[in-house]
Amino acid sequence: MKKVVEAKEIKKVYGLKGTVFPVLHGIDLTVLEGEFAGIMGPSGSGKTTLLNILATIDQPTSGDIKIDGESILNMNEEQLSAFRRDKLGFIFQDYNLLDTLTVKENILLPLAIAKIKVWELEGRVDEIADKFGIRPILEKYPYQISGGQKQRTAASRAIISNPSLILADEPTGALDSKSATDLLESLKSLNKQDKATILMVTHDAFAASYCKRVLFIKDGNIFTELVKENTSRKDFFKKLLDVLNMLGGSESDIICCSKEKYKREF
Amino acid sequence: MTLFAVAKKNIKGNFKSYLIYFISMLFSVVIYYTFVSLQYSTEIAKGIESSQAMQSIFMVASVILILFVSVFILYSNNTFARKRKKEVGLYSLLGLQRKTIGRMLFYENFIMGTVVLVIGIAVGTFLSRLFSMILIRLLGISVDVGMVFSLKAVINTTIVFMAIILFTSIQGYRLIYKFKLIELFRAEQVGEQQPKTSVISGILAVLCLVLGYWFSFQRFSNNEEVLSNIGITLVGIILGTILLFSSAVVLLLKMKKRNKKSYYNGMNLVTTSNLVYRIKGNSRMLSVISLLSAVALSAVTVGVGMYYGFEENARLATPFSYMYISQDETFNKSVDNIIRGDEEHSVVAQMNISVAKSKGEASSSDILSGREANADENPVKIISVGQYNKIANILELTALPSIENEKTIAIRPMYTDYESSDYEGETITLNLPKEDITLEFVGMTVERVINWSYPDVMIVVNDEAYNKIEAQSSTVDYVGYVVEDQKTTKKTTDALAAIKMPQSKLSTFYTEYRLGIEGAAFNVFILGFLGLVFIMATGSIIYFKQLSEVTSDKPRYEILSKIGVSNRDIHMSILKQNAFIFGLPLVIGVAHYMAIINFLKRFFSNLAGVNLIQPIVLCVIIFGFIYAIYFGVTVNSSTKSVSGKSIPIVGALVTLVFMLMIALVGALLWTTPPAEKEESYTGEKVILELPKPTGQYExxxxxxxxxxxxxxxxxxxxxxxxxxxxxxxxxxxxxxxxxxxxxxxxxxxxxxxxxxxxxxxxxxxxxxxxxxxxxxxxxxxxxxxxxxxxxxxxxxxxxxxxxxxxxxxxxxxxxxxxxxxxxxxxxxxxxxxxxxxxxxxxxxxxxxxxxxxxxxxxxxxxxxxxxxxxxxxxxxxxxxxxxxxxxxxxxxxxxxxxxxxxxxxxxxxxxxxxxxxxxxxxxxxxxxxxxxxxxxxxxxxxxxxxxxxxxxxxxxxxxxxxxxxxxxxxxxxxxxxxxxxxxxxxxxxxxxxxxxxxxxxxxxxxxxxxxxxxxxxxxxxxxxxxxxxxxxxxxxxxxxxxxxxxxxxxxxxxxxxxxxxxxx
The missing domain is CATH 3.40.50.1820 (Alpha/Beta hydrolase fold, catalytic domain)
Structure with a gap:
């Protein structure tokens, strides 16, 4: 199967001169086409840095990354922008919608920037809006809609250009449980039906349980990897919790809470 | 650490966010100080002969300046305060007492104000020298102006700005009391909402403007009409402008949004929606700037127009550098010797012109009034078209067409604004000894070919008619000289005056030119200065506003960057938004200005008959240049603040335009004839003599x-x-x-x-x-x-x-x-x-x-x-x-x-x-x-x-x-x-x-x-x-x-x- 992401020996060091602060110690990561992969880890483990590097927003100190077969490290700013526009889709924790644009305009923004014809572009918006159930709010502005609707708008925007890879950074972080479940279900069906490749960063085991494979990062190294295969999501969730317990650290309390929070939904 | 020290640290730490406010205050101080020190400059007062009038004009101008500067500072202080609300909120959250925070803000503002004042006066000292030089050049006098440092000006400036600074400092102190904590935190989030507009107010805007413009073009004949016309024009334009920006422009933008094909094309989506989003908050600023620009442009044009008109009038009144009526040979010879003896002003041409003089009656008293008829035995001067065109050729004037028999072309009397149509169809009858000749006016020219003298009634006829008239009337033979550089012929003029005979009616361009040049130069300077301040202030206001907007827009551009918009596209979008914000008031301001100037042209008698096209074009070009610089600087700073990079070509363009401006000013100074060194008058002083009393007593x-x-x-x-x-x-x-x-x-x-x-x-x-x-x-x-x-x-x-x-x-x-x-x-x-x-x-x-x-x-x-x-x-x-x-x-x-x-x-x-x-x-x-x-x-x-x-x-x-x-x-x-x-x-x-x-x-x-x-x-x-x-x-x-x-x-x-x- 085709490798969408192929990262080797990624190192990232922050700081200048005397005070050096290593974040990533040399991570190898491969995501195959059609995969729904998750990255978990406690705060400060480097998971967001890794995602930013894969998203071409941040540059690694060393290492090599190929996305969709193209090496992104040798590209200039112009090429990177075009690359992000054509190959990547983003979903962020704080939605990152433009408050000056309507929901519809936010969704079609990547296509407009890519200068896609108007008729084609409007068709795409309708199609995706249906998929995420946000058709009724297309003409509204971000400040007029709920968090869940915002995040579904962001997700719609992420996939409208049929990207090779969808990157999601704590997409459920700011959502209530109902909205979070809706969004995760949507991502799941996106992965299943449209064969979309998704890489999601989260510290929430419930969200991670939707993934087919979850990587654990601790202190800048890959700690372990769990593959769902044929286990049920409930079992996979338990396994994830076990690993997290093993990892220990500050995040156990959050996990407990989320365990309570999501209990009813299995 | 004392509160004072904290305040000082705050300024240092926040210098970047303070910078804009700092610069705007500095700008105000520099301008004001420069102006006041010119006002108190003894050198200039000495150079300007009617210094009392100057003082009062300066006074009025500095009052306008104070008002303007206060508004400007308050505006930038408000913008700045809004930016700091959050910081103030944080102090409050950390448990600092309101009183303490208030005092800290007070100190901050006060310290900065004082620093600005000191720097401003220092910079102003240098600038005032530059402006003195400009003023002196305009006046055509030569005085040595050293570095102008006047204690009076320093005291005046200090008092004015201390008052303003105290006021803004107190405002700063009150900031913390004025708002609830939650409001302080949300200060920057109070987003501008998508404005609602109605088509009706859009139409109303256009109607108001049309009405205002239309009335500015109406003729007026008495004071009441002047007042009502001004009233309607001003109300129409002001109301129209406000409505235009609050509704018509929004409508236009929304219409643009509706055109999906272009709206959904690349960054247009972002650019247009950003403009719509901001337009409500900007509309008031844009209206004010349009109006201010129009006022500034009009002021400058009136000043330049008067200066220009004054020069033009001097040229029209005295087409020849020297002219006199031919007398006996010795007199003519001695005049010729003096003129040709002046090596600095070599003779370009010398002409003998014969003009016939006659009694006459006209069909209208506008053409020949009783007063004019009484002023001279033969009040009407007649010249042949052949003679006229010969002179026109030498003076580089337009030649007249041939004239039919019994027709005539008038030369417009000086200081009137008659047009051809006022004379057409009217007649003048020359009462000659043998016959009366009646001539019908078929046209008019403004160019006279002999120097002005009263009564100013002169007509041009064809050569045949002229010969007939000449044969039976008295003729006068004028001798005219054209010399190089006639604006500086003071010495020769004095020398000629010393030998002149009353009947020779000797007149010189220099005398006419000197008379009143001060008033004109002074007008152009004051109005130009005020205009410049207004323009720069409007530019600065836009700059501050745009920069503070782009700072709050920064996250938006970051999102765009993340979803794959290149820096280049973001820069282009910023450029386009700025082009809109700068361009719109420019275009509308210029349109208003055209209407206003049309009105003023008929209002000021000094502008009567002056062709204003040249000053208007000059003013608009300079105005455009200054705006272009502001535009470039704003775009550059905005892009820098968003992506840390600026568009290199914009930077280069700004530099280029700036250089061009400097070159223009330099060229202007260079080409104005340098004032001759004004050695005090060394000729023989005229001693006046009172007539002997006629009574019997001592x-x-x-x-x-x-x-x-x-x-x-x-x-x-x-x-x-x-x-x-x-x-x-x-x-x-x-x-x-x-x-x-x-x-x-x-x-x-x-x-x-x-x-x-x-x-x-x-x-x-x-x-x-x-x-x-x-x-x-x-x-x-x-x-x-x-x-x-x-x-x-x-x-x-x-x-x-x-x-x-x-x-x-x-x-x-x-x-x-x-x-x-x-x-x-x-x-x-x-x-x-x-x-x-x-x-x-x-x-x-x-x-x-x-x-x-x-x-x-x-x-x-x-x-x-x-x-x-x-x-x-x-x-x-x-x-x-x-x-x-x-x-x-x-x-x-x-x-x-x-x-x-x-x-x-x-x-x-x-x-x-x-x-x-x-x-x-x-x-x-x-x-x-x-x-x-x-x-x-x-x-x-x-x-x-x-x-x-x-x-x-x-x-x-x-x-x-x-x-x-x-x-x-x-x-x-x-x-x-x-x-x-x-x-x-x-x-x-x-x-x-x-x-x-x-x-x-x-x-x-x-x-x-x-x-x-x-x-x-x-x-x-x-x-x-x-x-x-x-x-x-x-x-x-x-x-x-x-x-x-x-x-x-x-x-x-x-x-x-x-x-x-x-x-x-």
Missing amino acids: VGTTEIHLVDDTRVDPWVNDKVRELMISIWYPAQEESEEKALYMKPKAAKYYDENTVTTIGLHPGQIDLSGTVTNAWLNAPVENSDKGWPVILYSPGGTVPRNFGTAVVEDLASRGYVVVTVDHTYETSAVEFPGERLETGKLKAMNAETILKMLDVRVDDMRYVLDQLAEIQDGKNPDHEQSELPLGLGRALNLTKVGIFGHSAGGATSAQVMYEDDRVDAGIDMDGTMGYMPDYPLPVAKYGLNRPFMLMNSGYNKDGEVDSHLTADDRNSFWKNSTGWKLDLAIPEGAHYTFTDYQILFPQLDRKLSISPRVIQQSIGTAESDQVFEAQKNYIAAFFELHLKDIPQPLLDSPSTLYPEVEFIK
């Missing part, structure tokens, strides 16, 4: 310094009223010396200030060396009953000295004449001990003039009281200087007359109305009150004792000035029951009734004075003759009424004085 004179302890001075308020008077009387014998015409300090003042208003230079006239015919402090001639007493009050701001000729004549005929200066109204009065008190009048409005007349009446009555004291043997002189022997005995205060010129004439009438000690009086050309609304009581109720009116010239409708045509004197005449007489000297002018009548011709014989100045001051009649007439009629009046000697001269018009008309 004349004596003395000065008395009066101090009225009972009256607070109404003009200065902080001391008692002081007056200087002169007493002129029949003298028993000569004394050791004759009195000076003017005391030395006063003479110096008038030499430096007044002489220049007629286009002469200080030092050309020996004012301080001029003597009167009166013996200083000579003993008074005895008389049994004493001499009748006559009081004299001079014209408004005119010193008493300028009435000396008539006064001496009266004294020689056996009167004691007392002349009075009205301190602080009179331009300058010299008191004992070389103390000079100059005029303190502010604007010449109804209030001032009525107050002036009030004060004058009080002055005159007080003087009369003091004369009674002298009669009683007392000495009212403040210094107790000895009075002339026998003065007290010589006064007969039972026979008192009064007369005066202009305001002094009105004073005379009103004194008689209020004080029955005065038996008879004369008003020489004085309006009794401030017409039409404020006639003096004497004009309303008249007098029951003898009074004579004397008038000169014509009113603006071309009628002889008299009680028949002037409302105030008409009412006076009707209500007066005493002996009365109204005399008019139509060919005289207002200053006929002063010494100017005899002194100006003396100057004209030796110096180069513009013929226009003479004509406007004393008219066109033969000057000695008019003086003779005036002095004899005045004497006759007092002989009749104060000495009871019958005067047949007053019964009917006299053949001796045909210039004087009896108006019944």
Whole structure:
């Protein structure tokens, strides 16, 4: 199967001169086409840095990354922008919608920037809006809609250009449980039906349980990897919790809470 | 750490966010300080001859500047405060007391204000030198201006800005009290909402603008129409602009949004939606900026237009550098020698031009008025088209087309704005000895080909007609020279003036050019300066606003960058948004400006007939340049703040435009002819001579310094009223010396200030060396009953000295004449001990003039009281200087007359109305009150004792000035029951009734004075003759009424004085 992401020996060091602060110690990561992969880890483990590097927003100190077969490290700013526009889709924790644009305009923004014809572009918006159930709010502005609707708008925007890879950074972080479940279900069906490749960063085991494979990062190294295969999501969730317990650290309390929070939904 | 230290640290730490505010304040201080230090610059005051007018213009301008600067600072302070709300909220959250935070903010603002003030004054010191140089170049004078550092300016600036800084600091202090904590935190999040608009208000906007513009193009004929037109134009434009930005522009943008094809195309989506999102918050700013730009542009254009128009008028009035009427060969030869001897101004062309002169009648008095017909035996000048075109060719003017028989082309009279259509169809008939020739006007040209002279009626006919006319009329042969660099021909002009003969009517371009260049240059400087400040301030406001917006937009651009928008596209979007924000008010401001200037052009008489296209184009280009710089800087700073990079080409362009601007200013300074080094006048000073008194007695004179302890001075308020008077009387014998015409300090003042208003230079006239015919402090001639007493009050701001000729004549005929200066109204009065008190009048409005007349009446009555004291043997002189022997005995205060010129004439009438000690009086050309609304009581109720009116010239409708045509004197005449007489000297002018009548011709014989100045001051009649007439009629009046000697001269018009008309 085709490798969408192929990262080797990624190192990232922050700081200048005397005070050096290593974040990533040399991570190898491969995501195959059609995969729904998750990255978990406690705060400060480097998971967001890794995602930013894969998203071409941040540059690694060393290492090599190929996305969709193209090496992104040798590209200039112009090429990177075009690359992000054509190959990547983003979903962020704080939605990152433009408050000056309507929901519809936010969704079609990547296509407009890519200068896609108007008729084609409007068709795409309708199609995706249906998929995420946000058709009724297309003409509204971000400040007029709920968090869940915002995040579904962001997700719609992420996939409208049929990207090779969808990157999601704590997409459920700011959502209530109902909205979070809706969004995760949507991502799941996106992965299943449209064969979309998704890489999601989260510290929430419930969200991670939707993934087919979850990587654990601790202190800048890959700690372990769990593959769902044929286990049920409930079992996979338990396994994830076990690993997290093993990892220990500050995040156990959050996990407990989320365990309570999501209990009813299995 | 003290709070003060925290505040200091805060400023250092936050310097970047403070920077914008800092710069805007700095800008204000620099501009204001520069301006004020120019105002106080003694060098410039010295260089500018009419420095008093300059002071008041500067004053008005600096008030406008203060207002503007305060608004500007408050605006930027508000923007800045909004940015800091969150920080203030955080302090509060951390548990700092409100009072402490308030005090900290107060200190911060205060420290920064003080730093700005100091730096501003330092920068201003350098800048003011630059501006002084510009002003001096414009004035065409040369003064060495060192670094201008004036303590007065520093103090003035400090006071003004300390007040403003204190105010903003207090505002800062109050910030924390004004808002709830939650509001402080949300300060930056209060997003602008998508504005709602209606099509109706959009349409209304367009309607308002159309209405405003339409009225600005309407003609107006009277004051009411002017007012209503201004009103409608202003309201229309202001309202239209506000509506335009709040609705029409939004509608337009929304329409743009609806066009999906372009809206969904690339970054248009972001650019347009950003503009719509911000437009509501920006609309007020954009309206204000459009209006300000229009005002700034108009101000600059009016200034430049007047300067330009003034130069143009000088060129039109004197197409030849030198021109005179050909005389005998020796004279012509010597003129030629002088002109050709001037190597710096080599002769480009010399021409002999013959012009026929004829009597005539026109179908309209606009073409040939009665006044013009009376001014010259043959008032109409005729030139052939062949001759005209030959000259036009040399002067590089447009040639005239050929003219049919019985047709003619007019040359537009100077200082009018007649158009071709006003003349077309009208006719002029030339009354020649053998026949009358009637010619029909078929056109008009503004270009005259001989230098201006009054009467200014000149027509062009075809060569055949000209030959016919020439054969039976007198012709005049003009000789004209064109030389290089004619603006600096001072020396040659002076040399020519020294040899000129009156009949040669020598006129030079230089004389015409110098006259009034100061006013024009000054206007252009002040208006230009204010305009520049306005433009820069509007540019700065946009800059600040855009920068603060882009800072809050930053996250938005980060999102865009994440989803794959390249920096280049983001920069382009910022550029486009700025282009919109800068471009829109520019376009609308320029449109408004076109309408306003169209109105102003007809409003200011100085702009009449001036082709404004050149100044308009110049102003718009400079304006565009300045805006382009602001635009570039704003785009650059915005992109830098978003992505840390700037668009290199924009930076380069800004530099280029900036260089171009500097080059332009440099070129402007370079091409203005450098002022010749103004060595003070070294030629022979003209000594003025007063005519010999005609009465039988020698004349004596003395000065008395009066101090009225009972009256607070109404003009200065902080001391008692002081007056200087002169007493002129029949003298028993000569004394050791004759009195000076003017005391030395006063003479110096008038030499430096007044002489220049007629286009002469200080030092050309020996004012301080001029003597009167009166013996200083000579003993008074005895008389049994004493001499009748006559009081004299001079014209408004005119010193008493300028009435000396008539006064001496009266004294020689056996009167004691007392002349009075009205301190602080009179331009300058010299008191004992070389103390000079100059005029303190502010604007010449109804209030001032009525107050002036009030004060004058009080002055005159007080003087009369003091004369009674002298009669009683007392000495009212403040210094107790000895009075002339026998003065007290010589006064007969039972026979008192009064007369005066202009305001002094009105004073005379009103004194008689209020004080029955005065038996008879004369008003020489004085309006009794401030017409039409404020006639003096004497004009309303008249007098029951003898009074004579004397008038000169014509009113603006071309009628002889008299009680028949002037409302105030008409009412006076009707209500007066005493002996009365109204005399008019139509060919005289207002200053006929002063010494100017005899002194100006003396100057004209030796110096180069513009013929226009003479004509406007004393008219066109033969000057000695008019003086003779005036002095004899005045004497006759007092002989009749104060000495009871019958005067047949007053019964009917006299053949001796045909210039004087009896108006019944």
